[in-house]
Amino acid sequence: MEVEKFSEELQKALSKKQEWYNSECLQELLGQYRLLHTCVKNLYDSFVKKSLINPDPYRLDKKISEIVVPESTPFAESDIPNVFGARFSDYETMLDFICTYFRFSTENFTLQNVKKMIEFIKVFEWDDLSMNNARMNTRALAMTINSAKNGAPSVVQSMINDSVAKCAQTVKVIGKMLNELGVFQRELYKGGLRKDLFEHPDFNKAKAAESAEGELAEIKRLYTKVTGKKTLYNDLVNEIIEEDHGPDKEKKQAAVLERLAIKNAAKPVEKKKAGPDTKEMLMQAVLAVGAIAPTLIQLNAKLVENFNLLFQKKNTFFNKLIAALKKALNLKEKERICNVPVKDAKTGAEHVQKINVNEFLTDLTHKERIYNGIGMKAVEYQKISASNEDAILSFVNKQISEIQSIFVIINSLDAYFKNEIDSEFKTRVKGMQIELSALRNSIINANKKRGEYVSFKEESEQMRKLGISEND
Incomplete structure (x- = not known):
């Protein structure tokens, strides 16, 4: 070439x-x-x-x-x-x-x-x-x-x-x-x-075309004038010389263009049917679920601090002695349980829910990890994407239902901490309403994406039963 x-x-x-x-x-x-x-x-x-x-x-x-x-x-x-x-x-x-x-x-x-x-x-x-x-x-x-x-x-x-x-x-x-x-x-x-040297008016193209030595001399002669203090990479200059004058220059030129090819460029695909890709619509709902991860991480951190305050004993001599004896005897800490008044969002009725703190936080961390993987389109996202639409919808339904329950519990815990944490530690209680508001909005968004998919599928099914093709 x-x-x-x-x-x-x-x-x-x-x-x-x-x-x-x-x-x-x-x-x-x-x-x-x-x-x-x-x-x-x-x-x-x-x-x-x-x-x-x-x-x-x-x-x-x-x-x-x-x-x-x-x-x-x-x-x-x-x-x-x-x-x-x-x-x-x-x-x-x-x-x-x-x-x-x-x-x-x-x-x-x-x-x-x-x-x-x-x-x-x-x-x-x-x-x-x-x-x-x-x-x-x-x-x-x-x-x-x-x-x-x-x-x-x-x-x-x-x-x-x-x-x-x-x-x-x-x-x-x-x-x-x-x-x-x-x-x-x-x-x-x-x-x-x-581009900068070879196209410069002072660059002697005829001399550069004659030999490798001529081209190298022209590059070095104009380099500082054109580029200023820009670093000169001799090995890369030598590559240019080889691409223009080397015995296998055409092979080297082809290799350069091959290296610059965009490997994952979109390939021609078969013509798709009219209308949106339903699986892609559903995966948008999955990504909306994944977007909940940062809020859960923030809530988890505040919950850990608040639970520690809730179960922290007053700094008395007796409590210090008990703690020291437990540590010395390697006694297992008592399981942390709290009974939280939770209000039903639909009926308004209140009931007391028993919460095992460690299990609740572990489940929350597990969700963080899954949602974070979805948000980053990592292995978790790839596994879901490889499933069929029914399985993906089932996953989305399950996650939205569970995260709604988690929202209700954390919202109840926010009030519970403020009432139950010892007055000695109340100034250190972490409020969670800002994060809960963000979580509520994320749930609404995920629900909206799911609703759009379900509505479109139902409408398509009705059209199919009426014998109306999407391509009509």
Whole structure:
């Protein structure tokens, strides 16, 4: 292929790929980073709460303006609370910066930034969390996770296990996407040189076309004048030379265009019947259920604090003595039960509902995990999507019914806490009306999506019985 024709095709391919990255792929990458940050934040909070690491008192005051990779140098196990604590804190803070302030566009993902981000996700080996790992950062993380789970309630252990699993999964996805992005950025750099230098009026095209040496001389002669202080990557310049003058230049040109092809571009599909895709309508209801996850996470955190206050005894000498004896004798804590007045939304009748606190919180955490997976279109979403419409509708019906019951219970608990928690601790009670309002709106939205699907299916069935085709 002639150089000019190749350059023309190259610029078209780069433009399409860049548009695809900015509109689709980088948004998916941001979603993966957000999931990773949520899981890391959960772990960080657990470590601090159990005093396994010493939080940096100045962490919120740090001004971050670029990607910085935490240290990976070895340190003694005795320094885990301080050294590992500081590094894990920096890791979480940097993830927050990436998710909140870093602009997810190809212009911002320079080769230097891609390299830093690849180094960043390798700071901890999430898929090899062994207490014998040769890398001290990972070994310290594994040891801290083990200590955090030791003696913790099942709901906390479940949260930690789930967070670790999702970190391993997301880091793997992020790493793959960053490596592919790095390949694209290399081609984008080369394409930029071809466009900015080769089309410059001072560029001697005849000399560049004569030989590899001539083209290299022209590139180096004009590079600083055209690009200023932009880094010169000699290896990429050499690739340009090989693509234009190498013995297998046509093969190399074809390989470049192949690398720039959008692999998951929409394939031609058979003509569909008129009208909306009913399964897609139903999956919108599933996604509406998945959108409940962030609200449940917030409610769960407040419920845990409020239940702890509810069952916290007054700080008397006698209560301290009883607690110390139970700990010394390794006596199992009494099961936490509370009897909550719950009002029926339809009839207004009130009844007392017995709630096993640990079971209730465990069930809530289980729903968080499922809904979060749906919202991120992870394994949970894929499994549901692979089912038939009847099974999906059954799932949606079940979730809406259960989440409505959960709403009623938490709403009743909100009043219960305010009345029953000891006056000594009442100022620390967490109100939940804002989150409950958000939960109510999410339920309404999910119900609306389900209703749209059911109405359309019923209408289609009536038309079918009347012998009216959707294509008519």
